Amino acid sequence: MTTALITGATAGIGAAFARRLAARGHHLVLAARDTDRLWREATDLHDRHGVEADVITADLATDEGIAAVEERLGDRARPIDLLVNNAGFGNKGRYLEVPVADELTMLKVHCEAVLRLTSAATAAMRERGRGGVVNVASVAAFFPRGTYGASKAWVTQFTQGAARDLAGEGVRLMALCPGFVRTEFHERAGMDAGNIPTWMWLDADQVVETALRDLARGKVLSVPDPRYKALLGASRLIPRGVLARASSTTGRKYGPK
Numbered sequence: 001m002t003t004a005l006i007t008g009a010t011a012g013i014g015a016a017f018a019r020r021l022a023a024r025g026h027h028l029v030l031a032a033r034d035t036d037r038l039w040r041e042a043t044d045l046h047d048r049h050g051v052e053a054d055v056i057t058a059d060l061a062t063d064e065g066i067a068a069v070e071e072r073l074g075d076r077a078r079p080i081d082l083l084v085n086n087a088g089f090g091n092k093g094r095y096l097e098v099p100v101a102d103e104l105t106m107l108k109v110h111c112e113a114v115l116r117l118t119s120a121a122t123a124a125m126r127e128r129g130r131g132g133v134v135n136v137a138s139v140a141a142f143f144p145r146g147t148y149g150a151s152k153a154w155v156t157q158f159t160q161g162a163a164r165d166l167a168g169e170g171v172r173l174m175a176l177c178p179g180f181v182r183t184e185f186h187e188r189a190g191m192d193a194g195n196i197p198t199w200m201w202l203d204a205d206q207v208v209e210t211a212l213r214d215l216a217r218g219k220v221l222s223v224p225d226p227r228y229k230a231l232l233g234a235s236r237l238i239p240r241g242v243l244a245r246a247s248s249t250t251g252r253k254y255g256p257k
Protein backbone atom coordinates (compact mmCIF):
# COMPACT_ATOMS: atom_id res chain seq x y z
CA MET A 1 0.00 0.00 0.00
CA THR A 2 1.30 3.45 -0.88
CA THR A 3 -0.08 6.91 -0.11
CA ALA A 4 -0.86 9.63 -2.64
CA LEU A 5 -1.41 13.31 -1.83
CA ILE A 6 -3.53 15.20 -4.36
CA THR A 7 -4.10 18.96 -4.36
CA GLY A 8 -7.35 20.25 -5.83
CA ALA A 9 -8.82 16.83 -5.17
CA THR A 10 -12.48 17.85 -4.83
CA ALA A 11 -13.34 18.37 -8.50
CA GLY A 12 -12.35 17.64 -12.08
CA ILE A 13 -8.94 16.13 -12.78
CA GLY A 14 -7.93 15.99 -9.09
CA ALA A 15 -11.08 14.08 -8.13
CA ALA A 16 -10.45 11.70 -11.06
CA PHE A 17 -6.91 11.05 -9.74
CA ALA A 18 -8.39 10.34 -6.30
CA ARG A 19 -10.98 7.89 -7.72
CA ARG A 20 -8.42 6.06 -9.88
CA LEU A 21 -5.76 5.80 -7.18
CA ALA A 22 -8.27 4.67 -4.54
CA ALA A 23 -9.56 1.99 -6.94
CA ARG A 24 -5.98 0.74 -7.24
CA GLY A 25 -5.73 0.50 -3.43
CA HIS A 26 -3.65 3.59 -2.64
CA HIS A 27 -4.29 5.48 0.59
CA LEU A 28 -5.07 9.13 -0.01
CA VAL A 29 -4.50 12.59 1.42
CA LEU A 30 -6.85 15.04 -0.28
CA ALA A 31 -6.17 18.79 -0.20
CA ALA A 32 -8.35 21.74 -1.27
CA ARG A 33 -10.22 24.67 0.34
CA ASP A 34 -13.72 23.23 0.78
CA THR A 35 -13.56 21.10 3.95
CA ASP A 36 -17.10 19.63 3.72
CA ARG A 37 -16.58 18.57 0.13
CA LEU A 38 -13.17 17.06 0.99
CA TRP A 39 -14.65 14.96 3.79
CA ARG A 40 -17.60 13.82 1.64
CA GLU A 41 -15.19 12.62 -1.02
CA ALA A 42 -12.76 11.03 1.47
CA THR A 43 -15.60 9.13 3.17
CA ASP A 44 -17.01 7.94 -0.15
CA LEU A 45 -13.61 6.67 -1.37
CA HIS A 46 -12.93 4.98 1.97
CA ASP A 47 -16.34 3.24 1.87
CA ARG A 48 -16.02 2.17 -1.76
CA HIS A 49 -12.41 0.99 -1.80
CA GLY A 50 -11.43 0.41 1.85
CA VAL A 51 -8.48 2.81 1.63
CA GLU A 52 -7.50 5.37 4.27
CA ALA A 53 -8.45 8.84 3.12
CA ASP A 54 -7.33 11.89 5.09
CA VAL A 55 -7.95 15.54 4.24
CA ILE A 56 -6.09 18.83 4.55
CA THR A 57 -8.02 22.07 4.23
CA ALA A 58 -5.56 24.38 2.52
CA ASP A 59 -5.81 27.48 0.37
CA LEU A 60 -2.70 27.23 -1.79
CA ALA A 61 -2.93 30.94 -2.54
CA THR A 62 -1.72 31.55 1.04
CA ASP A 63 1.56 30.83 2.83
CA GLU A 64 -0.32 29.04 5.63
CA GLY A 65 -2.08 26.76 3.16
CA ILE A 66 1.12 25.86 1.35
CA ALA A 67 2.93 25.32 4.68
CA ALA A 68 0.20 22.94 5.91
CA VAL A 69 0.66 20.69 2.88
CA GLU A 70 4.47 21.04 3.00
CA GLU A 71 4.41 19.85 6.60
CA ARG A 72 2.41 16.73 5.71
CA LEU A 73 4.74 15.97 2.77
CA GLY A 74 7.77 16.30 5.04
CA ASP A 75 6.40 13.96 7.75
CA ARG A 76 8.93 11.11 7.63
CA ALA A 77 6.70 8.92 9.87
CA ARG A 78 3.84 9.00 7.31
CA PRO A 79 5.54 8.98 3.91
CA ILE A 80 3.84 10.23 0.75
CA ASP A 81 4.75 8.08 -2.26
CA LEU A 82 2.99 10.08 -4.96
CA LEU A 83 2.26 13.83 -5.04
CA VAL A 84 -0.17 15.21 -7.61
CA ASN A 85 0.12 19.00 -7.81
CA ASN A 86 -3.18 19.61 -9.54
CA ALA A 87 -4.93 22.59 -7.87
CA GLY A 88 -5.44 25.42 -10.31
CA PHE A 89 -7.88 27.83 -11.89
CA GLY A 90 -8.36 30.23 -14.78
CA ASN A 91 -8.88 33.98 -14.85
CA LYS A 92 -11.39 35.33 -17.34
CA GLY A 93 -10.12 38.05 -19.66
CA ARG A 94 -7.09 39.08 -21.65
CA TYR A 95 -3.95 40.77 -20.34
CA LEU A 96 -4.79 44.09 -18.57
CA GLU A 97 -8.43 43.02 -18.24
CA VAL A 98 -7.46 40.74 -15.34
CA PRO A 99 -6.49 42.57 -12.12
CA VAL A 100 -2.78 42.15 -11.31
CA ALA A 101 -3.74 40.82 -7.85
CA ASP A 102 -5.59 37.91 -9.52
CA GLU A 103 -2.60 37.19 -11.77
CA LEU A 104 -0.35 37.10 -8.68
CA THR A 105 -2.75 34.68 -6.96
CA MET A 106 -2.49 32.45 -10.01
CA LEU A 107 1.31 32.53 -9.87
CA LYS A 108 1.16 31.65 -6.16
CA VAL A 109 -1.08 28.60 -6.73
CA HIS A 110 0.37 27.44 -10.08
CA CYS A 111 4.07 28.20 -9.47
CA GLU A 112 5.05 28.94 -5.86
CA ALA A 113 2.88 26.18 -4.37
CA VAL A 114 4.07 23.71 -7.01
CA LEU A 115 7.73 24.60 -6.35
CA ARG A 116 7.41 24.36 -2.58
CA LEU A 117 5.32 21.18 -2.52
CA THR A 118 7.48 19.43 -5.12
CA SER A 119 10.58 20.33 -3.09
CA ALA A 120 9.08 19.11 0.22
CA ALA A 121 7.94 15.86 -1.40
CA THR A 122 11.06 15.04 -3.40
CA ALA A 123 13.43 15.80 -0.49
CA ALA A 124 11.67 13.09 1.54
CA MET A 125 11.34 10.75 -1.47
CA ARG A 126 15.05 11.04 -2.29
CA GLU A 127 15.94 9.88 1.24
CA ARG A 128 13.80 6.77 0.71
CA GLY A 129 15.05 6.28 -2.86
CA ARG A 130 11.55 6.17 -4.35
CA GLY A 131 8.50 8.26 -5.11
CA GLY A 132 6.73 10.20 -7.83
CA VAL A 133 5.36 13.67 -8.56
CA VAL A 134 2.82 14.60 -11.23
CA ASN A 135 2.59 18.33 -11.88
CA VAL A 136 -0.56 19.20 -13.79
CA ALA A 137 0.31 21.79 -16.43
CA SER A 138 -1.61 22.20 -19.72
CA VAL A 139 -1.15 22.29 -23.49
CA ALA A 140 -1.51 26.04 -22.89
CA ALA A 141 2.14 25.81 -21.79
CA PHE A 142 3.14 25.61 -25.45
CA PHE A 143 1.20 28.64 -26.73
CA PRO A 144 2.08 32.23 -25.86
CA ARG A 145 -1.22 33.35 -24.30
CA GLY A 146 -1.30 35.23 -21.00
CA THR A 147 -0.35 34.41 -17.43
CA TYR A 148 -2.21 31.09 -17.43
CA GLY A 149 -0.12 29.69 -20.30
CA ALA A 150 3.06 31.25 -18.89
CA SER A 151 2.45 29.69 -15.47
CA LYS A 152 1.89 26.29 -17.06
CA ALA A 153 5.05 26.74 -19.18
CA TRP A 154 6.91 27.29 -15.91
CA VAL A 155 5.37 24.11 -14.42
CA THR A 156 6.40 22.12 -17.50
CA GLN A 157 9.97 23.44 -17.72
CA PHE A 158 10.51 23.24 -13.96
CA THR A 159 9.31 19.64 -13.85
CA GLN A 160 11.44 18.57 -16.81
CA GLY A 161 14.53 20.21 -15.25
CA ALA A 162 13.92 18.75 -11.78
CA ALA A 163 13.34 15.29 -13.31
CA ARG A 164 16.73 15.52 -14.99
CA ASP A 165 18.44 16.69 -11.78
CA LEU A 166 16.92 13.81 -9.77
CA ALA A 167 17.50 11.13 -12.42
CA GLY A 168 18.94 7.96 -10.91
CA GLU A 169 17.70 8.81 -7.38
CA GLY A 170 14.50 6.76 -7.62
CA VAL A 171 12.21 9.82 -7.83
CA ARG A 172 10.07 10.29 -10.94
CA LEU A 173 8.64 13.64 -11.98
CA MET A 174 6.19 14.16 -14.80
CA ALA A 175 4.43 17.22 -16.22
CA LEU A 176 0.90 16.43 -17.37
CA CYS A 177 -0.31 18.63 -20.25
CA PRO A 178 -3.96 17.98 -21.12
CA GLY A 179 -6.04 19.98 -23.59
CA PHE A 180 -9.62 21.01 -22.74
CA VAL A 181 -11.06 18.70 -20.07
CA ARG A 182 -14.72 18.64 -18.96
CA THR A 183 -14.48 19.80 -15.33
CA GLU A 184 -15.67 22.76 -13.25
CA PHE A 185 -12.70 24.83 -14.47
CA HIS A 186 -14.42 27.05 -17.07
CA GLU A 187 -17.62 27.54 -15.09
CA ARG A 188 -15.68 28.54 -11.97
CA ALA A 189 -13.79 31.14 -14.02
CA GLY A 190 -17.06 32.45 -15.43
CA MET A 191 -15.94 31.49 -18.93
CA ASP A 192 -18.32 30.52 -21.70
CA ALA A 193 -16.85 27.31 -23.13
CA GLY A 194 -19.62 26.86 -25.71
CA ASN A 195 -17.32 27.82 -28.61
CA ILE A 196 -14.88 24.98 -27.99
CA PRO A 197 -15.44 22.29 -30.65
CA THR A 198 -16.71 18.96 -29.26
CA TRP A 199 -13.70 17.02 -30.62
CA MET A 200 -11.36 19.10 -28.43
CA TRP A 201 -12.92 17.99 -25.13
CA LEU A 202 -11.26 15.26 -23.06
CA ASP A 203 -12.68 13.14 -20.26
CA ALA A 204 -10.97 13.59 -16.85
CA ASP A 205 -10.93 9.85 -16.07
CA GLN A 206 -9.28 9.06 -19.41
CA VAL A 207 -6.72 11.84 -18.90
CA VAL A 208 -5.81 10.36 -15.52
CA GLU A 209 -5.65 6.80 -16.85
CA THR A 210 -3.17 7.87 -19.55
CA ALA A 211 -1.21 10.02 -17.09
CA LEU A 212 -0.69 7.15 -14.66
CA ARG A 213 0.35 4.87 -17.52
CA ASP A 214 2.86 7.47 -18.75
CA LEU A 215 4.23 7.92 -15.23
CA ALA A 216 4.71 4.16 -14.89
CA ARG A 217 6.58 4.19 -18.21
CA GLY A 218 8.94 6.86 -16.91
CA LYS A 219 7.74 9.66 -19.19
CA VAL A 220 8.68 13.18 -18.07
CA LEU A 221 6.07 14.89 -20.25
CA SER A 222 2.58 13.45 -20.76
CA VAL A 223 0.22 14.85 -23.41
CA PRO A 224 -2.72 12.52 -22.92
CA ASP A 225 -4.41 12.45 -26.32
CA PRO A 226 -3.24 11.81 -29.90
CA ARG A 227 -5.14 14.87 -31.22
CA TYR A 228 -3.27 17.21 -28.88
CA LYS A 229 0.03 15.42 -29.54
CA ALA A 230 -0.47 16.16 -33.24
CA LEU A 231 -1.38 19.79 -32.49
CA LEU A 232 1.77 20.25 -30.42
CA GLY A 233 3.91 18.52 -33.05
CA ALA A 234 2.58 20.90 -35.71
CA SER A 235 3.05 23.95 -33.44
CA ARG A 236 6.76 23.16 -33.06
CA LEU A 237 7.24 23.62 -36.81
CA ILE A 238 5.74 27.13 -36.76
CA PRO A 239 7.88 30.23 -35.96
CA ARG A 240 7.02 31.76 -32.50
CA GLY A 241 5.68 35.03 -33.90
CA VAL A 242 3.32 33.28 -36.31
CA LEU A 243 2.29 30.88 -33.54
CA ALA A 244 1.48 33.78 -31.18
CA ARG A 245 -0.73 35.44 -33.83
CA ALA A 246 -2.38 32.16 -34.83
CA SER A 247 -3.08 31.05 -31.24
CA SER A 248 -4.48 34.48 -30.38
CA THR A 249 -6.83 34.48 -33.40
CA THR A 250 -7.85 30.83 -32.98
CA GLY A 251 -8.21 31.29 -29.22
CA ARG A 252 -10.59 34.24 -29.75
CA LYS A 253 -12.64 32.23 -32.24
CA TYR A 254 -12.75 28.79 -30.62
CA GLY A 255 -11.44 29.30 -27.06
CA PRO A 256 -13.38 29.96 -23.85
CA LYS A 257 -14.81 33.51 -23.51
Ligand SMILES: NC(=O)c1ccc[n+]([C@@H]2O[C@H](COP(=O)([O-])OP(=O)(O)OC[C@H]3O[C@@H](n4cnc5c(N)ncnc54)[C@H](OP(=O)(O)O)[C@@H]3O)[C@@H](O)[C@H]2O)c1
Nearest residue numbers: 008010011012013032033034060088138180181183184185
Ligand atom coordinates in the same frame (compact mmCIF):
# COMPACT_ATOMS: atom_id res chain seq x y z
N1 LIG B 1 -10.17 21.71 -17.38
C1 LIG B 1 -9.30 21.95 -18.32
O1 LIG B 1 -9.67 22.19 -19.49
C2 LIG B 1 -7.82 21.92 -18.01
C3 LIG B 1 -6.93 21.77 -19.08
C4 LIG B 1 -5.57 21.72 -18.83
C5 LIG B 1 -5.09 21.82 -17.53
N2 LIG B 1 -5.97 21.98 -16.51
C6 LIG B 1 -5.40 22.10 -15.15
O2 LIG B 1 -5.88 21.00 -14.39
C7 LIG B 1 -5.88 21.33 -13.01
C8 LIG B 1 -7.21 20.96 -12.40
O3 LIG B 1 -8.23 21.72 -13.05
P1 LIG B 1 -9.72 21.19 -13.25
O4 LIG B 1 -10.04 21.39 -14.67
O5 LIG B 1 -9.88 19.85 -12.66
O6 LIG B 1 -10.49 22.31 -12.42
P2 LIG B 1 -11.72 22.24 -11.38
O7 LIG B 1 -12.70 21.19 -11.78
O8 LIG B 1 -12.18 23.65 -11.28
O9 LIG B 1 -11.01 21.80 -10.01
C9 LIG B 1 -10.07 22.64 -9.40
C10 LIG B 1 -9.64 22.04 -8.07
O10 LIG B 1 -8.61 22.88 -7.52
C11 LIG B 1 -8.99 23.31 -6.20
N3 LIG B 1 -8.45 24.64 -5.98
C12 LIG B 1 -8.66 25.75 -6.71
N4 LIG B 1 -8.04 26.81 -6.17
C13 LIG B 1 -7.40 26.35 -5.05
C14 LIG B 1 -6.62 26.95 -4.05
N5 LIG B 1 -6.36 28.27 -4.02
N6 LIG B 1 -6.11 26.17 -3.05
C15 LIG B 1 -6.39 24.84 -3.02
N7 LIG B 1 -7.14 24.22 -3.94
C16 LIG B 1 -7.65 24.97 -4.94
C17 LIG B 1 -10.51 23.23 -6.17
O11 LIG B 1 -11.05 22.96 -4.88
P3 LIG B 1 -11.53 24.10 -3.82
O12 LIG B 1 -12.35 25.09 -4.58
O13 LIG B 1 -12.29 23.36 -2.76
O14 LIG B 1 -10.27 24.68 -3.27
C18 LIG B 1 -10.75 21.99 -7.05
O15 LIG B 1 -10.62 20.82 -6.28
C19 LIG B 1 -5.56 22.84 -12.95
O16 LIG B 1 -4.21 23.01 -12.59
C20 LIG B 1 -5.83 23.31 -14.36
O17 LIG B 1 -5.05 24.45 -14.69
C21 LIG B 1 -7.33 22.02 -16.71
